[in-house]
Amino acid sequence: MNLWAIFYRLREAREGIARNTWASVATVVLLTLTLLMFGGFLWLNANVAQVATLLERQVQVRVFPVEGTAAETLLTQLQSLPGVRGVELLEGELVYEQLAPVFGRETLMNALPADAFADSLSVELEDPSQATPTVEAMRRLSGVGDVIWGQGFAEVLYRISNGIQKGGVILVIGFFIAALLMSLTAMQLAVLNREVEIQIQRWVGVGPWGIRGQFLMEAFLLGLFSSILAGAVFLYLGEVIQQVIISLVPFMSNQLTSPMLVIGVVLVTGPVLALLGGGLACQRAIGMGDK
Amino acid sequence: MGKSTLLKLLYKEVVADQGKVIIGGDDVTRIPGSRLRRSMGIIFQNFRLLEKKTAFENIAYGAEVLAMPPVEVRRRTMEILELVGLHEKAHRLPSELSGGEQQRVAVGRSLINQPKLIVADEPTGDLDPENTDRVLEILDRVYRERKTTIVFATHAVDVVNRLSRRVIRLKDGRVESDTMGGYWADEKQAGAK
Numbered sequence: 001m002n003l004w005a006i007f008y009r010l011r012e013a014r015e016g017i018a019r020n021t022w023a024s025v026a027t028v029v030l031l032t033l034t035l036l037m038f039g040g041f042l043w044l045n046a047n048v049a050q051v052a053t054l055l056e057r058q059v060q061v062r063v064f065p066v067e068g069t070a071a072e073t074l075l076t077q078l079q080s081l082p083g084v085r086g087v088e089l090l091e092g093e094l095v096y097e098q099l100a101p102v103f104g105r106e107t108l109m110n111a112l113p114a115d116a117f118a119d120s121l122s123v124e125l126e127d128p129s130q131a132t133p134t135v136e137a138m139r140r141l142s143g144v145g146d147v148i149w150g151q152g153f154a155e156v157l158y159r160i161s162n163g164i165q166k167g168g169v170i171l172v173i174g175f176f177i178a179a180l181l182m183s184l185t186a187m188q189l190a191v192l193n194r195e196v197e198i199q200i201q202r203w204v205g206v207g208p209w210g211i212r213g214q215f216l217m218e219a220f221l222l223g224l225f226s227s228i229l230a231g232a233v234f235l236y237l238g239e240v241i242q243q244v245i246i247s248l249v250p251f252m253s254n255q256l257t258s259p260m261l262v263i264g265v266v267l268v269t270g271p272v273l274a275l276l277g278g279g280l281a282c283q284r285a286i287g288m289g290d291k
Numbered sequence: 292m293g294k295s296t297l298l299k300l301l302y303k304e305v306v307a308d309q310g311k312v313i314i315g316g317d318d319v320t321r322i323p324g325s326r327l328r329r330s331m332g333i334i335f336q337n338f339r340l341l342e343k344k345t346a347f348e349n350i351a352y353g354a355e356v357l358a359m360p361p362v363e364v365r366r367r368t369m370e371i372l373e374l375v376g377l378h379e380k381a382h383r384l385p386s387e388l389s390g391g392e393q394q395r396v397a398v399g400r401s402l403i404n405q406p407k408l409i410v411a412d413e414p415t416g417d418l419d420p421e422n423t424d425r426v427l428e429i430l431d432r433v434y435r436e437r438k439t440t441i442v443f444a445t446h447a448v449d450v451v452n453r454l455s456r457r458v459i460r461l462k463d464g465r466v467e468s469d470t471m472g473g474y475w476a477d478e479k480q481a482g483a484k
Contacts, residue, residue, distance in 0.1 A: 005358035196339055197352075203302070204353040204404060205329030 005213070012197075013218035016190050023186040024222060027274070030182045031226035032233075034175035035270050039234055039262045041168035046257040048164065061123040061131070062090075063138055066145040071119040077141050078123055083134035085124045092117035176273065183222065183277025187215055191281055198286065212282040219278025220271050227270030231263045238262070294444040294461055298412050301442065302328055314408065329357070332401030332409040332439075336416040338393045340385040340400075346392075347372065347381040350399040357404065364403075371399040375429055391422025398429055402437075409433065409441045415450055427453055 017024045063078060065071050071089055078087045096117040099108060123138070125131050131149065138147050191198070201211050238259025245256060299305040300312050303324040312319045319327050340349050351368045359367075372378040375395040377388075385393050394414060401409055411430070415423040427450065433439050445451060451458055460468045 002358050004355075004360055008355045008358060196341060199339065200341070200352065200400075201356045202325075203328055203331075203333045204356060205325045205327070205331075206356050207323070207325035210325075210356070 005210075006217075009214050009217040010221075012214045013221050016194070016214070016218045017221060019193060020186065020189050023189045027179075027182050027186040027222050028226045028229070030175075031179045031223060031270055031274060032229045034172070034179040034273070035226060035230035035266045036233060037168075037175050038172045038269065039230060039266045041164065041172060042265060043234075043238070043257065043259060043262045045164055045168065046261070050255055050257055061125065061135060061138065062148040063121040063123060063144055064118060064146040064148070065120075065143055069143040069145075071121055074121060074141065074143055077143075078121060078138060081134060081137050083126050083130060083137075085126045087124075088122045090120050090122050092119050095120075179273055180277050180280075183219060183274045184281050186222065187219055187278045187281030190215055190218055191286070208286055211286050212279075215282050215286075216275060216278050219274040219281075223271035223274025226274070227267045230266050230270065234259050234263050234266065293464070294446075295412055297461070298410050298442065298444055301408075301410050302331055302333055329404065330407050332404070332406040334394075334397055334401045334409065334411040334414045336413040338385070338390075338397045338417075340393055340396055342385055345382045345384055346377055346388065346396045346399075349385070349396050350403055353400050353403040367403055367405075368399075371402050374402070374432065375399045376425070389422070391418050391425060394418060394422065394426055395429065398426060402433060405437070406439060409439055411441060411443045413445055414443070415445065415447065423447075423450065424453075 063074065065074055075087055075089060078084060096108065125134060135147055135149050138144055198211055242256055242259070296305060300307055301314065301319070303319060307320060314327075341352065344352060347368055350371055351364045354364045354367060355361075369378070369381075372381050375398055377392060377395055377399070380388060380392065385396065388396065394417075398414070401411075409430070414430075415426055418426065430441055430443070431454070434441055443450075443454065455472050457469070457471055459466055
């Protein structure tokens with residue numbers, strides 16, 4: 001296909017879109033919604049998975065003694081447990097001073113209870129993958145109150161992430177099918193409206209792919225327009241949501257997945273989805289052969 | 292087989308299930324339809340113009356869809372508008388043209404890609420005598436000046452006689468006669484399909 005062919009196809013596609021205004025608008029709206037849903041789930045999932053991975057790497061276990069028990073008294077018992085490499089005493093005041101620059105003193109004061117910075121013990125494990133039985137053994141020790149284990153939280157996050165993935169995938173597939181059908185219908189209308197044009201193109205010797213090219217170009221433009229709309233929404237909302245998350249959880253500032261990645265995926269997905277619909281419509285109406 | 296079906300076989304709208312169709316020494320059953328039709332111009336009785344395009348655009352369309360550069364499209368279209376006598380009505384829509392003028396636009400469209408062969412299926416069937424004359428004049432000029440072969444299907448005796456060229460008469464799907472000139476005048480239309 002030479003440059004003039006692209007120029008003429010673009011012109012015809014633009015005229016076609018203008019001719020079927022309402023079908024085109026409906027296609028763009030549905031495609032944009034589908035892409036927003038798709039991108040939204042993609043981004044949410046990427047971030048939840050990112051946080052879970054981050055927490056999973058934090059295999060240190062924090063042990064808090066029950067009220068009235070000094071943290072130092074648990075040190076030897078914990079050290080003697082199988083699977084424990086080392087135990088370190090963390091003085092509450094010191095921990096507070098370490099966290100304050102990261103989270104901000106005000107955030108810490110507002111978000112956590114007053115006894116949150118009691119003395120505790122940090123336990124390093126020999127094999128993080130075998131953490132569960134060691135943690136259970138710690139919980140059974142007398143004088144041990146709470147055991148906070150990063151991986152436990154990570155597992156919860158993974159469960160949430162899986163839930164989002166499953167629900168999201170079903171929803172996205174539903175929207176994908178709806179968008180595909182919409183694009184198929186819009187293209188079928190376009191083909192029907194241009195029956196005479198298709199005949200004339202055949203008579204002057206345009207091959208099936210040449211005829212199809214015009215409709216595929218139209219579908220591509222609809223898909224691209226939808227992608228750009230969805231991408232613009234992500235660009236704006238992505239920044240806003242990121243700022244909100246960072247203001248709530250400052251340590252996440254370097255951990256969030258950039259919305260640019262999602263925008264890239266959305267920009268490719270829209271035209272591909274529309275081209276699929278356009279291709280199906282053309283195959284039905286124009287056929288494949290050049291008899 | 293009628294005359295329209297015969298013409299459809301020539302431009303491969305219908306594919307022969309037996310026998311051969313040979314144009315210029317080539318068996319068309321072995322050539323892809325699109326390639327074959329690029330060397331042809333096709334004209335129909337009912338014009339088949341694009342209602343939302345002007346006379347100029349209708350003629351140019353045939354070249355544009357084959358990706359001809361715009362400068363060349365314009366040059367050829369202007370030349371054809373001159374040939375068919377519609378240069379002053381180039382920017383009118385088909386609805387603003389008479390039936391005869393619309394058919395001249397259709398003739399112009401068939402010429403845009405400089406075909407070696409024009410296949411015309413009853414092109415004067417819907418026209419009054421005056422417009423029929425104009426279309427015949429244009430096709431005669433194309434035949435003489437551009438050396439283009441024209442296969443013209445009609446059941447109108449006077450049209451056949453006016454052209455006075457090679458006449459192949461079909462009856463019941465078979466060639467009944469193949470002669471030069473307009474001998475058909477004596478036989479009228481009786482029995483011809």
